[in-house]
Amino acid sequence: MTTHTPNLKAVKIAGGVATNQRHDSAHKHVTGTAVYIDDMPEPAGLLHVGLGLSNVTHGTLKKVDLSAVRAAPGVVDVLTYADVPGENDVSPSGMHDDPVFAEGKVQFHGQPIFAVVARTREEARRAARLAKIEYGELPAVTSIWDLDPEKDKQVTTPLTLTRGDAAAAIAAAPRRLKGRMKLGGQDHFYLEGQVSLAVPGEDDEVLVYCSTQGPSETQHLVSHVLGVPSHAVTVEVRRMGGGFGGKETQANQCAAIAAIAAKKHGRAVKVRLDRDEDMTATGKRHDFAIDYEVGFDEEGRILGVDFMFALNAGFSADLSGPVGDRALFHCDNAYFYPAVHAKSAPLYTNTVSNTAFRGFGGPQGMVGAERVIEEVAFAVGKDPLEIRKLNFYDAIGVAGERNLTPYHQKVEDNIIHRIVAELEESVSYARRRREIAAFNANSRFVKRGIALTPVKFGISFTKTESNQAGALVHVYADGSVHMNHGGTEMGQGLHLKVAQVVAEEFQIDLDRVKITATTTAKVPNTAPTAASSGADLNGMAAQDAARQIRKRLTDFAAEKYQVPVDQVVFLPNRVRVGNQEISFDALVKQAYLNRIQLSAAGFYKTPKIHWDRSKGRGHAFYYYAYGAACSEVSIDTLTGEYVVERADILHDVGRSLNPAIDLGQIEGGFIQGMGWLTTEELWWDGKGRLRTHAPSTYKIPLASDRPKIFNVALTDWSEAYEPTIHRSKAVGEPPLPLGISVLQALSDAVASVADHKISPRLDAPATPERVLMAVERLKAQAAKA
Amino acid sequence: MTINARTTLTSFVVNGDPQEVSVTGAQTLLNVLREDLHLTGTKCGCNQGICGACTVLCDGMPIRACLALAMVVDGRDILTVEGGKTDPVLSVVQQAFVETGAVQCGFCTSGMIMSATALLMRKPSPDRQEIREELSGNLCRCTGYAKILDAVALAASRLPIQESAT
Ligand code: FES
Numbered sequence A: 001m002t003t004h005t006p007n008l009k010a011v012k013i014a015g016g017v018a019t020n021q022r023h024d025s026a027h028k029h030v031t032g033t034a035v036y037i038d039d040m041p042e043p044a045g046l047l048h049v050g051l052g053l054s055n056v057t058h059g060t061l062k063k064v065d066l067s068a069v070r071a072a073p074g075v076v077d078v079l080t081y082a083d084v085p086g087e088n089d090v091s092p093s094g095m096h097d098d099p100v101f102a103e104g105k106v107q108f109h110g111q112p113i114f115a116v117v118a119r120t121r122e123e124a125r126r127a128a129r130l131a132k133i134e135y136g137e138l139p140a141v142t143s144i145w146d147l148d149p150e151k152d153k154q155v156t157t158p159l160t161l162t163r164g165d166a167a168a169a170i171a172a173a174p175r176r177l178k179g180r181m182k183l184g185g186q187d188h189f190y191l192e193g194q195v196s197l198a199v200p201g202e203d204d205e206v207l208v209y210c211s212t213q214g215p216s217e218t219q220h221l222v223s224h225v226l227g228v229p230s231h232a233v234t235v236e237v238r239r240m241g242g243g244f245g246g247k248e249t250q251a252n253q254c255a256a257i258a259a260i261a262a263k264k265h266g267r268a269v270k271v272r273l274d275r276d277e278d279m280t281a282t283g284k285r286h287d288f289a290i291d292y293e294v295g296f297d298e299e300g301r302i303l304g305v306d307f308m309f310a311l312n313a314g315f316s317a318d319l320s321g322p323v324g325d326r327a328l329f330h331c332d333n334a335y336f337y338p339a340v341h342a343k344s345a346p347l348y349t350n351t352v353s354n355t356a357f358r359g360f361g362g363p364q365g366m367v368g369a370e371r372v373i374e375e376v377a378f379a380v381g382k383d384p385l386e387i388r389k390l391n392f393y394d395a396i397g398v399a400g401e402r403n404l405t406p407y408h409q410k411v412e413d414n415i416i417h418r419i420v421a422e423l424e425e426s427v428s429y430a431r432r433r434r435e436i437a438a439f440n441a442n443s444r445f446v447k448r449g450i451a452l453t454p455v456k457f458g459i460s461f462t463k464t465e466s467n468q469a470g471a472l473v474h475v476y477a478d479g480s481v482h483m484n485h486g487g488t489e490m491g492q493g494l495h496l497k498v499a500q501v502v503a504e505e506f507q508i509d510l511d512r513v514k515i516t517a518t519t520t521a522k523v524p525n526t527a528p529t530a531a532s533s534g535a536d537l538n539g540m541a542a543q544d545a546a547r548q549i550r551k552r553l554t555d556f557a558a559e560k561y562q563v564p565v566d567q568v569v570f571l572p573n574r575v576r577v578g579n580q581e582i583s584f585d586a587l588v589k590q591a592y593l594n595r596i597q598l599s600a601a602g603f604y605k606t607p608k609i610h611w612d613r614s615k616g617r618g619h620a621f622y623y624y625a626y627g628a629a630c631s632e633v634s635i636d637t638l639t640g641e642y643v644v645e646r647a648d649i650l651h652d653v654g655r656s657l658n659p660a661i662d663l664g665q666i667e668g669g670f671i672q673g674m675g676w677l678t679t680e681e682l683w684w685d686g687k688g689r690l691r692t693h694a695p696s697t698y699k700i701p702l703a704s705d706r707p708k709i710f711n712v713a714l715t716d717w718s719e720a721y722e723p724t725i726h727r728s729k730a731v732g733e734p735p736l737p738l739g740i741s742v743l744q745a746l747s748d749a750v751a752s753v754a755d756h757k758i759s760p761r762l763d764a765p766a767t768p769e770r771v772l773m774a775v776e777r778l779k780a781q782a783a784k785a
Numbered sequence B: 001m002t003i004n005a006r007t008t009l010t011s012f013v014v015n016g017d018p019q020e021v022s023v024t025g026a027q028t029l030l031n032v033l034r035e036d037l038h039l040t041g042t043k044c045g046c047n048q049g050i051c052g053a054c055t056v057l058c059d060g061m062p063i064r065a066c067l068a069l070a071m072v073v074d075g076r077d078i079l080t081v082e083g084g085k086t087d088p089v090l091s092v093v094q095q096a097f098v099e100t101g102a103v104q105c106g107f108c109t110s111g112m113i114m115s116a117t118a119l120l121m122r123k124p125s126p127d128r129q130e131i132r133e134e135l136s137g138n139l140c141r142c143t144g145y146a147k148i149l150d151a152v153a154l155a156a157s158r159l160p161i162q163e164s165a166t
């Protein structure tokens, strides 16, 4: 990487935008030299932490006797809430309801009460088990299923979206139906668990290496917990071993504990959670109970809809408010509702506080929309795909009326018609539908199903201040470039994409741009890398920084060589000044000698967006990303076991910055979405203990679970409607809900046992058990009819 | 000091280099590799023998380093992801993973690569189904496995075709 000599005759730079580039760290990952936090050389005298977790689901802490813990071998200290120098709280929403250590009471099974600081992790973990804690047990709520979303306790203010008079529209509709859907949560199961390493500095300073998606937020909360200004705390992360939203707020507690211990003892401290601790003590995707009522006509056109999205927030607010909001923002998926009323209810339960997870409530909203479509399709006796198409928002360029979302934003860039039409054609949907019907007619026990579902996903943080980003670009005197921005790398190739943008701006080969660790010391006050916004925001900020430097170089060259500025042109690895060409490196050197500033901070804020939560109105999203998936499954009606035979995806990423990376995101997102809706079942026992806290009991998809045939393509014709970075679109979250096609295909297969006459109402995750139950239920209903 | 603190001298070969480490009875191979030998390419994903992130080869057979006691590998030949220079099959697999884009966050990668290497050592030209099954003991949360399977198929296509004697 370092011995590169730039090609001064090249027609194109190596590694610009809109090209396939390998992940910048791939060569290091395959040789084991990419460093994660737990791989960093350990500072001398490093101490380790083990957590003491609550053994009851809800109760007062009557007596906490930690003497045996303190006396255990290797133990240096035991920390409780009393050791927190600042506020004992890591609530990201400012609700003060997320204690670092439980104080006075515990609110879920597995809540951290204390931390053991010891010479080794094993000693810390072993000692943690010696605590003698007396609890005064209190009644506990561990599921939202039987709660009343209107009356029971909520962790934060719910949202209501209203457009038109839904109740009247439903009442006046020729046909109506209502129902309820149970939708499970999901553990992130990032392969690298939560980990933080805190190194104390002088005075009040501390440096925290933390596997976090939101270094600025981690910095803010560590400073809050330590009771020091933010300038005393630096948070750095080079890469994470997966995040998926699970390291947005959930990284903060470990960071805070490491920092408290490090400052107290003047030694470096590492907190690394074991897998079972991680799964027990950190939040997950919210499970939902979705109530719906819909009015429609005989054709299957929706006239009015009413939704209640109750979500299991767990014991604290965390991000549950915004997650519920995003569910509502996506309760339309790609469909126009002439009249709509939708409400969220972030309900309090005595379980771990649920949090961000790829899609952030959006996928749950879309599952609700697709359930409604499916129900309408069964009611009018049509293929759900027909009902989908009938209810789409107007396509881009159509001057119609059917383009207003439930939050009063106009959908201006809708390309779902074309995507669905192209996919329908390329997968031979109609023919396969007929073949499947024939197959099912002749197959006694194995039944097939197929579904083609669309995705429309809104891009932007709904919290307006999060839609900003910063970058720092240095050009050194030798012409090599150092790039830094506020986004974090969790495998999605963000750093690579931003480096491509910088390379493109300077017209230099990609390997002249050094990717560096994200740190709050270089770029402050950044948004978490979330909401799929990483490349959109940070790419723009880095482009801004590079453009500033480029402009200075241009002005300098124009003046030095006495040519007009428009005669200074950046060509691959060189600059044409008048009619001579000079290498980029040489021009930089001359600029340096002439005291031109070669460093710049870039900034970006998303234009156009605004959102008034109290009114439920605004231009919440800068644009939408679209996609569609068609899945075919076969189920064994005797056991409920199933196989995904084939999946085809057509997905829109605008004009891709890096198609290879984007395809990887789409494949991975689809499989993750499929896992959520099929095999991944979180199960709490009657006592509120999570029983699926290990990979042996919690089933994420394996290589053998992926579709036997799996085709993924980008819409090579699309480009962002808005002036995004090189007209690309976000790709992190939108592919996840493509997995809904698998749930719908399973449902279609189940429906075949009752001749597609009864809506299967298959809840998620559709485990083999649940598929079997649905099959039995439909058979029984069909027999009665 | 606990009973586990008693140590035994264990010698084995790692990536071609002879090593001698004093280990305690409960110490796992993963721990020795990462903590004592500073070979941090082998990852700890679950520490329960399920995720496969810690897979290394012991005399050519894939084992879970988080379960294997270090004492047990005395006298054995261990190959880790850092051993690409000493093992031609491993280096072909590594190259294929880079070229196909089989790496996202990378945390599963070393274990995946070692499982794939073990498969290809045993069976240089497996079919897609065999690759899927062989890699089903390694969890990946990022890629959806598509490109990982492509990578192994690519590596297989580059290896001389011969079934091993074992
Ligand atoms: S760390 Fe050994 S199998 Fe997961």
Ligand code: FES
Pocket: A191, A241, A242, A491, B102, B103, B104, B105, B106, B107, B108, B109, B139, B140, B141, B142, B143
């Ligand atoms: S690449 Fe992240 S777990 Fe496989």
